[in-house]
Amino acid sequence: MTQINIGLLGLGTVGSGVVAILQKNQPRLAVLDAHVVKAAVRTITPARQAKYPGIELTTDTLAVVDDPNIDIVVEVMGGVATTYPLLERAIKNGKHVISANKDLLSVHGVQLAQLAKEHHVGLYYEAAVMGSIPILHTLANAYAGDTITRVAGIANGTSNFILTQMVRAGSSYAEALRLAQEKGFAESDPTNDVEGFDAAYKLLILSRFAFGMTPALGDVTRQGITTLTRADFAAASVWGYTIKPLAVAAMTNGQLNLTVSPHLVPAAHPLSAVFDENNAVMIDSVNTKQITMTGPGAGSLPTASSVIADLITIASAIRAGIEPAPFVDAATPNTIATADQRVSERFVVLHSETLQADQAAANLDIGGKMISGEGSIFIHTPAISDTQTNELIGKIERTKDLQLVHILPIFG
The missing domain is CATH 3.30.360.10 (Dihydrodipicolinate Reductase; domain 2)
Known part of the structure; x- marks a missing residue:
């Protein structure tokens, strides 16, 4: 059985965690025979290379994504402008990609997923959201x-x-x-x-x-x-x-x-x-x-564990000789709620040197529960829409000696 070769883009907090977990050689990982063989880093020192004797370190990111011997590219370097072309290139080179880059994937995830589908490779990114939680x-x-x-x-x-x-x-x-x-x-x-x-x-x-x-x-x-x-x-x-x-x-x-x-x-x-x-x-x-x-929402091993979960999915597909299933199907047309449709109870916080809560509420024509003291006014409103909230903000701005601090939604 030929080993599965992994190339890392980044060997910082999360990247080092991925290496540490793989080196423990847990049974589910050992059977997949997957190993990090190359990693792109910002700087190479003798001490750093000595810490990872089995991994070829390079400062050239293209040396990872263009290496014909690498099967899976794991991106944990962050960034969008310089990183997106690297992932795009890796996919076009027929490599599976795992990423922890929420900024990039929130913007370019759909395009990269389509590209991965066209090139019959996997694109997975569990670690991009909620750290260790497998959401x-x-x-x-x-x-x-x-x-x-x-x-x-x-x-x-x-x-x-x-x-x-x-x-x-x-x-x-x-x-x-x-x-x-x-x-x-x-x-x-x-x-x-x-x-x-x-x-x-x-x-x-x-x-x-x-x-x-x-x-x-x-x-x-x-x-x-x-x-x-x-x-x-x-x-x-x-x-x-x-x-x-x-x-x-x-x-x-x-x-x-x-x-x-x-x-x-x-x-x-x-x-x-x-x-x-x-x-x-x-x-x-x-x-x-x-x-x-x-x-945990962050940290070396918690986030790396989510990377490993993706790695197991993709490596298992490689071992089975099948194409990894698409991570997500995002084909539903967007139907985004309007300001009139965004409704919740609100927590309105105001400041006034002269008005009490009941006076402010009367001036603003809003009801609800109220507290005031030391120049602060707190109002718990009934459910109102964003449109009504914006109208309320306008009234506050037009009311003498009344300043808006913030309006928070109430979770129900």
Whole structure:
């Protein structure tokens, strides 16, 4: 039996985890006889080469994707502009591709999948979403006879860590962010995480698997966590809620509603008990009703384990002499909910030096539960649409001595 040769694009946190798992030679892996033989890295040092004596290190990425002896290319280097042509070239060269690159796959996943189909190779990317949680394989295989109505979860560990510190340690947003950066959970520029872009990219991929649609980033209603304060958590707790950074894709009357935002979540809900850098995903469906999965959202071995799951699928197909099945069928036309169709209860937070909650609500002509104190006003509205929310924002802007802090959706 000829061994299956793997080429890595990237040998950092995730790439080194892939090598470590393969070297343990677990029985399910040993029978496949798959080995990393070449890896493209930024720099080569004697110490690094000595650490991987059986792997040829190169700084030339084309040396991996053009190598006729490599069967599977595993991309864990990140990036879009320079990485997409490499994956495209690898597929055209007849190589199976595994990727952990959510940014690239949220934008180019459909094109690469079509190209893989044309060249009879596999394109798998479990590690691109939710780290160690096998959500894409679950959506692709476990719901063939079921109808999914909603996928919701905590898709960004950095944001969840920050909000955990705010609610458990009483930290301010700035203090919690600084701790996340010190621990390596947040980048020096945390925009991608704290403004919801990372979670939005993941939500696009989840929507592809759950609903067969290919929405764009502009279809996602996105709001970051940067305006949250400890007072928000205190007010939410009065009404039995906590605040979690959720990504939600919900199908209602055939219309897909995509939201990435801090949400008020009932304190008794499973998602409210997911803390620190952990991720979670909840699937609602007609037959199965509801399941929730949790696990580490990042890290060397957790993410590498998802890469290995894809590797087993593709390597097993190679051993069986068959073409790997397409990872996902995204042929359903997009039907994106309009502003009138996006409806939820809202948590409205205002600031005023002179108005109390009941006065502000009367001026704005909105009902619901209210709390005020120390210049802050909190209103829990009945269910209203995005259109009505935008009208409310206009009223706030026209009301003297009343400033909008934020409006958060309430998860039900």
